[in-house]
Amino acid sequence: xxxxxxxxQGAFGLHEQVLxxxxxxxxxxxxxxxxxxxxxxxxxxxxxxxxxKLLDVNGLGDxxxxxxxxxxxxxxxxxxxxxxxxxxxxxxxxxxxxxxIDAAVRRNGYGRQSESFHAPIDIEGWESAFPGVFxxxxxxxxxxxxxxxxxxxxxxxxxCRQGSTVVSSFHPELAQDDRIHRWFxxxxxxxxHRWFxxxx
Amino acid sequence: MAAESMSGRETGTTLVKRGLAEMLKGxxxxxxxxxxxxxxxxxxGAVAVMALERVPADIRRDGGVARMSDPxxxxxxxxxxxxxxxxxxxxxxxxxxxxxxxLDVDYIDESEVLTPADEAHHIDKWAFTVPFVCGAVNLGxxxxxxxxxACMIRSKGEAGTGNIVEAVRHLRSIIGDIRKIxxxxxxxxxxxxxxxxxxxxxxxxxxxxxxxxVPMFCAGGISTPADAGLVMQLGAxxxxxxxxxxxxxxxxxxxxxxxxxxxxxxDPHILAKVSRGLGEPMPGLEIDGLETRLADxxx
Numbered sequence: 050x051x052x053x054x055x056x057x058q059g060a061f062g063l064h065e066q067v068l069x070x071x072x073x074x075x076x077x078x079x080x081x082x083x084x085x086x087x088x089x090x091x092x093x094x095x096x097x098x099x100x101x102k103l104l105d106v107n108g109l110g111d112x113x114x115x116x117x118x119x120x121x122x123x124x125x126x127x128x129x130x131x132x133x134x135x136x137x138x139x140x141x142x143x144x145x146x147x148x149x150i151d152a153a154v155r156r157n158g159y160g161r162q163s164e165s166f167h168a169p170i171d172i173e174g175w176e177s178a179f180p181g182v183f184x185x186x187x188x189x190x191x192x193x194x195x196x197x198x199x200x201x202x203x204x205x206x207x208x209c210r211q212g213s214t215v216v217s218s219f220h221p222e223l224a225q226d227d228r229i230h231r232w233f234x235x236x237x238x239x240x241x242h243r244w245f246x247x248x249x
Numbered sequence: 250m251a252a253e254s255m256s257g258r259e260t261g262t263t264l265v266k267r268g269l270a271e272m273l274k275g276x277x278x279x280x281x282x283x284x285x286x287x288x289x290x291x292x293x294g295a296v297a298v299m300a301l302e303r304v305p306a307d308i309r310r311d312g313g314v315a316r317m318s319d320p321x322x323x324x325x326x327x328x329x330x331x332x333x334x335x336x337x338x339x340x341x342x343x344x345x346x347x348x349x350x351x352l353d354v355d356y357i358d359e360s361e362v363l364t365p366a367d368e369a370h371h372i373d374k375w376a377f378t379v380p381f382v383c384g385a386v387n388l389g390x391x392x393x394x395x396x397x398x399a400c401m402i403r404s405k406g407e408a409g410t411g412n413i414v415e416a417v418r419h420l421r422s423i424i425g426d427i428r429k430i431x432x433x434x435x436x437x438x439x440x441x442x443x444x445x446x447x448x449x450x451x452x453x454x455x456x457x458x459x460x461x462x463v464p465m466f467c468a469g470g471i472s473t474p475a476d477a478g479l480v481m482q483l484g485a486x487x488x489x490x491x492x493x494x495x496x497x498x499x500x501x502x503x504x505x506x507x508x509x510x511x512x513x514x515x516d517p518h519i520l521a522k523v524s525r526g527l528g529e530p531m532p533g534l535e536i537d538g539l540e541t542r543l544a545d546x547x548x
Contacts (some may be wrong), residue, residue, distance in 0.1 A: 057512050058275040062486075077514070079513065094272050095330055099508065102294040106509050111309060127272070141291075141331060158329060162355035163378055165265040167259040184268045185333065185355070223268050 052234060053078040053087030057103035058130060059095020063222040067230045069189025081112040089122045089234065091127030094184065095221050097156065098130055101144045110145060116151045122213035122238045124230075125149075128214035131156060131187050138190055149214040151193030152206075157220075170207060170219065172200045180226055181207060181219035190216060214240035263400065268378060269333065269355065270401035270464040273297055273487050277508045278306050278466070280491040283322075284329035289495075293504035297333040297355070299489070300326040303479045305362045305409030306492035306531065309541065317345040320352055333491070335382070340546060341367025356401070356420070357381045359394075361546035362408045362491075369548060374398030384468065386419045388426040389441045389445030389480075392455070394547075395463055396448045402461060404485065405544040406469015409492050411509030411533035414468040415544060416480055420467055424484045431459045469544070472497065472530045474510030474523050481514035496531035503527045503529050 052068055054061045068075035068091075071147035075091075078084050092100075095210040104110045117123060117133075125133040132145050140146070141169075159165070162185055181202065189206040192198060200208035208217045208236035221229040259265075275299045282285040287298045302318045303311065317338055317541040325504050327334045333355035338345035340359055345366075349357050359372050361384050375398035384405035385391035391402045404423060406416030430441055430452065438456055439526030442449040469478055469487035472493030480488060488511055506523040514517040536542075 056275070060271045060274065062274065063271060095274075096272065096276060098291060098332060099276055099294040099296050103512050160354050162265075162269055162333065162380065163350075163353050164260065165269065166260045167262065167264055168258040168449070179500070180262060182268055182271055184265060220268065223264065223271065 050088045050234070051076060052089045052091065053084065054093060055090045055100070055109075055129075057095075057107065057109075058099045059093045060126075060220065060222050061091075061093045061095075064126075064230075065095050066093045067192060067222050067227055068238060069233070071227050071234065073230050073234050078109075079107055081108055083094065084112050087121075090116075090124075091233075092123060093125035093222065094129065097128035097131040098141045099139070101124040101132060104145055117147050117214070120213055120238070122233070122236075123215070124220065124222055124233045125216045127184065127186055127218060131244070132153060133165060133214060133216055135193070138218055142147060150211045150216050151196050152209060152216070153190045153192075154187045154218075155190055156187050157185050158185055158190070160187045161185060164218055168202060168245055170200050170202060172208065175228070177189060179221070179228060181217075182223040183219045184223075186218045188225040252476065266380035266400040267463050268465075270382070272393060273401075274464055275331070275464075276487050277510060277511050278335065278487065279494055279504060281326060281495070282380055284325045285476045286495055286500075287329045288335075289325045289331050289501050291330045293501060294508035295332060295504065296487070297335055298326060298330060298334045298356075299358065299491075301337055304492040304495060305543070306411070306496050307409075308362060308411040309539075310541075313354045315339075317342070317349065318361070320348065323349075323354065325343045328407055336373070338364055340365040341370050341372060346372050346377060346379075346381075350377055354379060354436045359383050360404060361543045365546050371397050373548070374400075382466070383423060384544070384545070384547060385423065386532035387422045387445075388430075388455070390547055391423055391465070392445060392447035392451045393460060395461065396451060400463050401466060402463055403468040403489055404461075404480075405547075406467065406471070407536055407539070408469045408543050409534075410470050410536065410539070411472040411493060411531040411538060412494070412507045413472075413479065414536060416470045416476075419469075420480060420483045423465065427455055427459065427461070430456045466473060468513075471507070472533070473527075474506045474520055477507050477510040477521050480512040484548070485509065487499065488496040492531055503530070
């Protein structure tokens with residue numbers, strides 16, 4: 050299995066490091082040819098405005114929309130979540146919204162850098178909390194009925210899934226904890242798993 | 250200072266400070282002096298803007314003491330864009346830094362481009378919630394700044410010259426020494442720490458990981474997409490462009506082209522494409538003819 054990391058801008062290098070650490074060959078995706086070859090995709094944190102423009106520059110907008118429509122399993126963290134959401138509240142004009150997850154998110158909803166924080170996140174079915182790192186993070190304001198909320202912080206969804214799309218407002222690539230990446234890579238998305246089960 | 254509030258939330262920690270630097274990688278941070286320029290930068294795909302009163306080329310031309318910007322202009326730029334806003338404080342001027350923190354800027358650049366306020370001490374950056382970036386011309390300077398709490402390093406180059414030669418010199422010096430240290434044995438690391446005037450634990454960390462403990466970006470002299478490609482291929486993880494954009498003949502397309510170059514820095518075909526028809530770059534300066542070498546500021 051080939052896991053791609055969208056490498057236009059942002060923390061793609063850290064995602065690669067985590068994937069390599071769990072024994073998965075990760076490849077950087079900058080072109081439509083590279084996108085065509087991956088079985089799973091990670092869209093990293095970064096600046097969603099910049100990543101959105103670079104998707105157009107590199108001719109990746111339509112190919113990515115097509116692959117997402119075909120059910121490409123995708124993990125979007127922070128800026129990645131913004132790009133995958135159906136609605137961006139106060140969004141930047143013309144920014145990509147792939148609508149792979151039926152959620153409304155607000156950019157920088159947790160505030161500026163002074164409000165960036167980390168906090169333990171309780172994920173259903175997991176024995177120990179996951180270290181959630183939120184950097185100028187987007188807030189999930191609402192989710193549609195087909196979205197499964199896998200974790201909340203103070204009543205606000207922070208980790209969600211719809212079909213084979215997984216999004217987090219925090220940065221699992223900044224935590225020294227591989228469980229979310231491992232779960233995303235090992236899950237058999239073709240069978241439409243509903244339950245979030247901690248992997249051995 | 251780290252603080253704890255609801256749900257065990259901790260702010261201002263090294264993790265969240267360095268974390269923002271991680272999010273800026275592969276991007277371009279642009280100097281802007283007005284809200285309109287900030288919009289041009291954001292529209293071009295900048296990952297952050299540096300709000301300041303004069304770009305380095307004008308500071309160099311005008312002379313006199315260069316200080317922190319007027320809070321009003323910083324606030325105006327914060328209102329104009331949604332991307333992170335950075336601002337500069339003078340070396341050692343911790344009260345300017347306190348003011349910038351009160352203004353809620355996203356990163357403070359303790360910068361040699363401004364006139365230093367202290368000729369022996371840099372700011373104790375651990376004392377702040379807001380993260381700091383600092384310049385360095387060599388590995389020792391980079392590690393001293395990190396030991397003071399800097400969460401991002403930028404190689405200094407020579408700001409306001411449009412001349413890439415110093416940026417290349419500083420990047421090569423830092424990365425070359427990192428390569429050598431990874432080959433050193435444990436006894437040699439003591440000598441490296443002495444030679445670099447840097448704390449031994451940080452020298453050991455560099456030896457083990459083969460990189461700085463924080464992201465390293467490049468600044469000072471970048472004015473073309475090719476310049477951005479050059480420093481990225483040399484190992485910089487993102488670029489700061491100061492005078493290079495708004496001192497050129499046609500800022501918006503040049504800003505966009507440098508953004509595209511920072512992403513596609515290994516692809517000469519894309520670099521060729523984005524370098525076409527950008528108009529005149531900023532006029533450059535020979536380093537030998539400079540009255541003031543900004544990169545010499547820092548201790």
